[in-house]
Amino acid sequence: MTGSTDRFTAALERNKEWAAKVSKEQPELFPKLATGQQPEILWIGCSDSRCPETSLLGLNPGDVFVHRNIANVLHAGDLSSGAVVEYAVRHLLVNHIVLCGHTSCGGVAAAMGNKQLGILDPWLMPLRQIREQNLALLQSLSPEKAMLKLVELNVQEGVKMLKQKNVVLEAIHERGLQVHALIYDVGSGVLRELHTDETEEAIKARLTSFKTDI
């Protein structure tokens, strides 16, 4: 295991180089960060190593609050992502929530297949539910296009779920919080926004069903 240990030591070495570089280029950054964080963006994305949010957004430490999990799936009852959204929206007052899916997602590929995967199965359940609801459409597409379609549908479904959270609903209506659906293309590095236009009727139905008061 010496080889791996060397690589590990190398990561710690690179951190020293990074810290020295940042201190030189932006001498005020670390002292400022030590006093607190005021990120404008909450990023919810995939754990996939090819999707490093702060780098691909061209932003600095302090700019993006982050939750990353397998296939950027949101479960209504997941306490982990629930705590992240609550903290980011209610306490940090972020102005944007970005939910970002990506091409060649392993979790989405797994949900398009039919192999048992142990504990990953319950986690990927929402993806299979979307697959079931859109089965005819997905089966009419080539495997590659069907995968991308499921990536997009998953993000749209996730945005819907975010907007059903009371803390998010309130912030949208009281201070203009925006929720965005993005797709990242790992083959080109480019982000694109999905349009999630809604009818007045859909917005009204959501408010009626999900808006709650203390």
Added chain:
Amino acid sequence: MDPRTSGLRAVSQYLKQSHERIFENNRKWVATKRQVDPDFFTKLAAGQKPEYLYIGCSDSRVPANEIMGLEAGEVFVHRNIANLVPTIDLNVMSVINYAVRHLQVKHIVVCGHYNCGGVQAALTPTDLGILNPWLRNIRDVYRLHEQELDGIKDDTARFNRLVELNVVESCRNIVKTAAVQQSYQDNQYPVVHGWVFDLKDGLLKDLHIDFEDMLKGIKKIYNLPTSATGSKDSC
């Protein structure tokens, strides 16, 4: 126009600009990567083979790739409030399972940071609604190390130590999984490490967790050497 409408319009205009800045930055980043290596993204499209799984805090000041000096494709990342690894959290358990069983990562790093808002909240007698059950895990860490922590008189020093012990307990919870125990038995990896990031200078501190020793201690009670169902996907 009433002030509320004009105020909202100004906010909306500002949001539009700050949102567009993101896409502009993204295009610049792509151009920079391509300049250094024209095949950078083509290679990534072929698949990922990260050596590291990083479990860290959602805090905006601790971006995983930047602090480790790693490129896209090199580190698989999970970030939640206060870098916790609750043993029944399906979210983090799925991440560990996928990283160990499917990506065969060589190292798992838990990275905490000083001045962590989550750890601080857990030291404060305040009801934070839905955050309570999540943050209660940190109060449990305090209880596990009550004697040591109560012995530290300086508030900042005690806070810092709780940040470190919270990392150690997250590492311990990772070692409890069947995925890690079985992979280590078969392949001698992954190795689990605990780090703390210091916001004041941007430097990482290795807590020098003795992985072999931790594994031995864990196995006395949490030993899961083989699957009862023959599955190779347990966690």
